[in-house]
Amino acid sequence: MAAKDTARDVGRRAAGHPWFHRLSRAGLAARGVLYLLIGWLALLIASGHGGKEADKQGALRAIADRPGGWAVLCLLAAGFAGLALWQFAEALYGRPLPQGRRKRMRFPAAFRGLTYTVGCVGTIGFLFGLGHTSSDQQSRAMSARAMAEPGGRWAVLAVGAGFVVWGAVTLVNAGRRAFRDELATDEMGPVAHWIVQPLGMVGNIARGLIGGAVGAFLAYAAISFEPDRAQGLDGVLREFAATPAGGWGLAVIALGVVTFGLYSFCEVRWRKVEAVEPQDDGPPGA
Template sequence: MAVGMAGNDVRRAGRQAAGHPLFHRLSRAGLAAKGVIYLLIGLLAVQIGLGDTGEEADKSGALQTVADKPGGTVVLWLLVIGFAGLALWRYAESAYGQPGPDGRKATKRLASLARAVFYTVSCLAILAFVLGQGTSSSDDQSKEFTAKAMAEPGGRWLVLAVGLGFVGWGVGNIVNAARRKFLDKLNTGQMSSRTRKTVKVLGIVGRSARGLVFGAVGVFLAHSAITFDPDKAKGVDGTLREFADTPAGPWALVAVALGLVTYGLYTFCEARWRKIEVVRSGR
């Protein structure tokens, strides 16, 4: 009885904290930090498409770009705080539910938990970079994961499942972008008609580009599992560079890269208008 009451008190306190304006601001700061990362990845990929093969077009390259600029360390710490805010927001959603009438469904709460874990890993990776421990490229991380997984019993099937999961998630992003489902998660009533149209275009283009890239990442993971060759796996940087080898050449890479830049801009819009309130009732 006492344990149950204590548990209820903890949940109530957690829900109140998740509903606090400061928590909302931290969550929105996290969305802005996410926008910065995608914006930089897209710009780096554009440079690669135009002939500059310097920094990797992934999170490690984006962090190094920030670090090389005046005041970069301060910005990196802000990114750490922002991604911590993203993780906490998603953990709150997994515990109490997402905004909307079906926000407490198990599938939605599990999706929030998966995103929370992803943002936690991202936050720790940025923190390690700030503390001077560096971070490996997405290609190296993908190959390392694939090699370790395949060395274990059944690991090949795990890699295949992860690859197919990325493919499904990427396709889902493209379909939802085409159906404008992302608008349901925004406070569109707070936008002017012109702003709403702009945000809609940014969302359709940006989310489709992100879905295409991560779907392609999944294809390479699945291919590595099928061929039992970890070197076939690619991260974001390697996947983006593959677009330059299509019949459209480097311009295909530039087009996809600009799509990621667009997604970064759309994420800034999310930071302003995203519905971030968790379910308050205990239904």
């Protein structure tokens, strides 16, 4: 027990170090760069000039094709590592929010930590020439492998339903402006409030719509038992162009993705990144 307590104390001190906070903010900047690039690629597709997939792989390829791209990719990988460590710290020690120690607050942080870990590993793999397949190909291949296993169809359906629920929650929270709870709003001036709030609302609405659409395609693939129906980020974005709104529909969503990228840079300045363990909000498992 003593060793466990010592390890926890060491981890808490590390999570509270200013350099850890800087690494977390660097990760938010890396996320912003990625969203800006994905949104830009989607805008190119909407205008009929897109040649790369509008997803993470397409964004990484766009970076790699530029001078100094390898160094930028290394920085992105380090940024995603920082995001993952930050979210795992929040899962372990609590979030800087009211009732931040409760499981319902810390579990999503653990899930985000896993997501950012996958992003970091994928970026490193890209650096070494691995994982160059698009998000659509990855989604279909993973769905096919899962459905080939006993009960895999229901697992894919559960994942799809999870994305749909996440998308719905994100949309509701965007409307409620719940993202403000994660920001140091007391440090903002009137102009910052005027800029950050609409960026957060529009950006999170776009994320919610895209996440819900990804989940809907996964769920449909599981229900119809057709793995090829699954879509990744690129496929989902292109589906918006297939709606009656056409390219304008995709352009609107793409601008929303760009907006979330800009909002991520606002989070670099004002996001609460201090993993805390409040003592006044009940037991950790409540």
